[in-house]
Amino acid sequence: MQPVQVFPKQVFSRISVIANAREALTGLNFAEREHSRFCVVQNLRRVMKIKNYSLPRNRSIEMMSTTISTNLNCNMACKHCYIQPELLRIKEYIDEATYRRCVEVIIEAFHLDDSVSYLHLDVLGGEATLMPYEFWERNLPWTLDRVSELNNAGVQTEFTFCSNLMWRDDRYLDLLRAHRHHPSMDIAISFEGQESGRFGRNMAIFPKFLKRIEALGDCNMLNLVLVMGQGIIDLGPLYIIDTFVKRGITDVTCDMVFPWGSGKACCRGFLARQRRVD
Numbered sequence: 001m002q003p004v005q006v007f008p009k010q011v012f013s014r015i016s017v018i019a020n021a022r023e024a025l026t027g028l029n030f031a032e033r034e035h036s037r038f039c040v041v042q043n044l045r046r047v048m049k050i051k052n053y054s055l056p057r058n059r060s061i062e063m064m065s066t067t068i069s070t071n072l073n074c075n076m077a078c079k080h081c082y083i084q085p086e087l088l089r090i091k092e093y094i095d096e097a098t099y100r101r102c103v104e105v106i107i108e109a110f111h112l113d114d115s116v117s118y119l120h121l122d123v124l125g126g127e128a129t130l131m132p133y134e135f136w137e138r139n140l141p142w143t144l145d146r147v148s149e150l151n152n153a154g155v156q157t158e159f160t161f162c163s164n165l166m167w168r169d170d171r172y173l174d175l176l177r178a179h180r181h182h183p184s185m186d187i188a189i190s191f192e193g194q195e196s197g198r199f200g201r202n203m204a205i206f207p208k209f210l211k212r213i214e215a216l217g218d219c220n221m222l223n224l225v226l227v228m229g230q231g232i233i234d235l236g237p238l239y240i241i242d243t244f245v246k247r248g249i250t251d252v253t254c255d256m257v258f259p260w261g262s263g264k265a266c267c268r269g270f271l272a273r274q275r276r277v278d
Contacts, residue, residue: 137175
């Protein structure tokens with residue numbers, strides 16, 4: 001005979017709230033589900049005597065910024081990369097159910113924090129286009145639908161698809177072009193100087209990179225993310241403008257060089273040079 005489990009009355013209340021919530025959410029549209037989910041969460045907090053989490057409201061941007069890493073493998077080997085080199089060759093991919101649940105949990109977490117009013121979601125790898133094409137064929141439009149529904153429900157939300165543009169499956173170009181005008185989608189591509197080794201010896205694959213930027217065409221937001229190594233600094237801002245804006249780049253942001261992972265050696269060398277200058 002199985003032992004009888006005795007639950008505190010509070011736990012029974014929680015189980016009841018969750019069971020009733022699942023039944024109540026069936027058949028509702030997204031906006032109705034989001035409102036109902038919010039009410040359920042508030043009720044659950046009350047039962048569990050949990051106070052709303054809230055940071056001091058003194059931030060200039062009240063944003064929750066989140067990232068889902070779908071895979072670690074990459075077809076580049078940038079010297080500053082924060083992922084250990086051996087992990088870049090591991091061909092393990094997030095499954096669809098886990099990915100979609102991650103998106104749902106992020107939305108739920110957003111509602112738990114009263115200090116944020118703007119949600120931003122990134123997806124990246126590794127290199128995200130090394131995922132099986134069919135995964136993003138289904139889940140890119142699914143994600144954008146969630147983003148649109150949140151915006152329609154009054155939650156300011158944006159989505160960024162990060163890529164090095166070195167896809168091996170040419171169908172990715174058509175997929176990204178199909179969604180490039182979505183008002184809340186940003187395609188983010190990084191650019192580094194020659195010292196990163198990203199574009200091969202003597203920047204051999206850089207022309208291919210430029211052609212793929214041009215092939216994407218007019219996008220709602222095509223963001224060039226500059227990794228601020230010495231090579232970018234030497235090129236200067238006018239080079240960035242003259243080379244990329246005419247090819248369709250709409251935004252430029254700066255990223256940091258991460259001082260861990262396989263990028264440690266790159267960072268140590270950079271810091272050593274900086275000390276000599278100082």
